[in-house]
Amino acid sequence: MVASWLPVPARDAHKYRRGRALLVAGSRAYPGAAVLAARAAQRMGAGYVELAVPDGLEASFAVAAPSLVVRGRHDWQSRWRADGAGPAGAPANDVEEPPLRAICVGPGFDAQGDADESRSLVLQALSCPVPVLVDGGGLTALCDAEGLRLVRRRFERGLDTVLTPHAGEAARLAACVGLEGSAAEAEDAPDRRALDLARAWGAVVCLKGPDTYVAAPARSQEAFPGASALPVRAMRWGGPELAKAGTGDVLAGMIAGLMAQGTPASRAAFAGACVHALAGSEAARRGSVVSVIPEDVLDALPAALNALLMS
Ligand SMILES: NC(=O)C1=CN([C@@H]2O[C@H](COP(=O)(O)OP(=O)(O)OC[C@H]3O[C@@H](n4cnc5c(N)ncnc54)[C@H](OP(=O)(O)O)[C@@H]3O)[C@@H](O)[C@H]2O)[C@@H](O)CC1
Ligand SMILES: Nc1ncnc2c1ncn2[C@@H]1O[C@H](COP(=O)(O)OP(=O)(O)O)[C@@H](O)[C@H]1O
Numbered sequence: 217m218v219a220s221w222l223p224v225p226a227r228d229a230h231k232y233r234r235g236r237a238l239l240v241a242g243s244r245a246y247p248g249a250a251v252l253a254a255r256a257a258q259r260m261g262a263g264y265v266e267l268a269v270p271d272g273l274e275a276s277f278a279v280a281a282p283s284l285v286v287r288g289r290h291d292w293q294s295r296w297r298a299d300g301a302g303p304a305g306a307p308a309n310d311v312e313e314p315p316l317r318a319i320c321v322g323p324g325f326d327a328q329g330d331a332d333e334s335r336s337l338v339l340q341a342l343s344c345p346v347p348v349l350v351d352g353g354g355l356t357a358l359c360d361a362e363g364l365r366l367v368r369r370r371f372e373r374g375l376d377t378v379l380t381p382h383a384g385e386a387a388r389l390a391a392c393v394g395l396e397g398s399a400a401e402a403e404d405a406p407d408r409r410a411l412d413l414a415r416a417w418g419a420v421v422c423l424k425g426p427d428t429y430v431a432a433p434a435r436s437q438e439a440f441p442g443a444s445a446l447p448v449r450a451m452r453w454g455g456p457e458l459a460k461a462g463t464g465d466v467l468a469g470m471i472a473g474l475m476a477q478g479t480p481a482s483r484a485a486f487a488g489a490c491v492h493a494l495a496g497s498e499a500a501r502r503g504s505v506v507s508v509i510p511e512d513v514l515d516a517l518p519a520a521l522n523a524l525l526m527s
Pocket of ligand 2: 352381382424425426427428453454455456457458459460461462463464465466467492
C-alpha cells in the first residue's frame with residue numbers, strides 16, 4: 217500500500233510539475249540541517265527545491281549544494297505580501313513563478329539563540345496556504361498560544377500541517393495544549409500520545425523514536441485507507457543506525473518532498489518514515505549499523521525507494 221502513495225514522474229514531467237518545495241531551514245548554529253533536509257526533498261522527487269537561509273550565508277549553501285535554489289531569508293520574506301490575500305496572507309508568487317506546493321520550516325533553527333527570528337519564520341510559513349511541515353527548532357518556536365491558534369486555524373480552513381517531534385519536542389507540544397499525563401505515560405502509549413497531539417493541534421503528528429507513530433486529526437481519517445478505526449499508524453521498521461544527529465532533518469525534507477508532489481500529509485508522513493527507515497537499513501547493510509551517518513541515509517534513499525516501488 218505504501219508504494220502506491222509514492223509519486224512517480226509522468227513521461228511529460230518537467231521540474232515545476234514535479235513540485236516546488238521551499239525549505240526555511242538552518243541557522244548560524246546549525247547550518248548543516250538545512251542541506252540534509254533540502255537534499256532529502258530532492259531525493260524524494262521534488263522537482264524544484266528552494267532553500268531560505270540566514271542572510272549572508274547564501275554563497276556557502278549554494279556551493280555546498282549547487283542544485284538547490286538558495287535565497288537569503290530577507291529576500292524570501294520580502295516576497296510575501298503583507299495584505300491582499302486575506303488575513304492569513306499568501307506568498308507573493310510572481311506571475312512567471314509556479315506555485316509553491318509545500319513548505320518545510322524549522323530544521324536547524326536555533327530556537328534558543330535566535331528565538332524571535334525562529335518564531336517569526338514559523339508563523340510566516342504557517343500563514344501560507346500550502347501544506348506546511350514544522351520540524352526541529354521550529355517546533356520549539358511554535359509552542360505558544362499564537363502558534364497553536366495558527367495551526368488550528370489552518371485545520372479549520374482545510375490546510376494540512378505536519379509536526380515531526382522527537383520525544384522531547386512532543387513533550388513541549390503536549391505542554392502547550394495542556395495534555396495531561398506524565399512523560400512515562402506518554403512513553404507507555406505513544407500511539408495514544410500521537411493521536412491526542414494530532415487532535416489537539418489539528419495537525420498530522422509524526423512522533424519519532426525507535427518506533428514512529430503517525431496520527432492524523434479526525435478530518436484525515438480517510439487518509440489511511442484500510443487502517444484501523446483510529447487514524448494512527450505505527451511504523452516499526454528501521455533500527456539504531458538512525459540514532460544519530462541529523463537523521464530527523466533528513467526525514468523532514470523527505471516528507472516535505474512528498475507533499476510538494478501532491479501526496480496528502482498523513483500518507484506523506486507515513487510513507488516518508490517507511491522509506492527513511494528502509495534507507496537506514498540499506499545504509500547499515502552497505503556499511504555497519506555503527507557507522508551510518510545521515511549522509512549515508514541520503515545516499516541509500518534511491519535504493520530504498522526502488523525496493524519499495526518494485527515490491
Ligand atoms: N547537522 C545539524 O545542523 C543538526 C541540527 N540539528 C538541529 O538542532 C536543533 C536542536 O534540536 P535538538 O533535537 O538537538 O535539541 P532540542 O530541541 O533542544 O531537544 C533536545 C532535548 O530534548 C530531550 N529529548 C527527549 N527525547 C529526545 C529524543 N528522542 N531525541 C532527542 N532529544 C530528546 C532531551 O532532553 P532530556 O530529555 O535529556 O532532558 C534533549 O536535551 C534543531 O533545529 C535540529 O533540527 C539536529 O537535528 C542535529 C543535526
Ligand atoms: N533506535 C532507533 N531505531 C529506529 N529509528 C530511530 C532510532 N533512534 C532514532 N531513530 C529515528 O531517527 C530519527 C531521529 O530524529 P531526531 O531525533 O529528530 O534527530 P535530529 O534532530 O538530530 O535530526 C527519527 O526519524 C527517529 O525515528
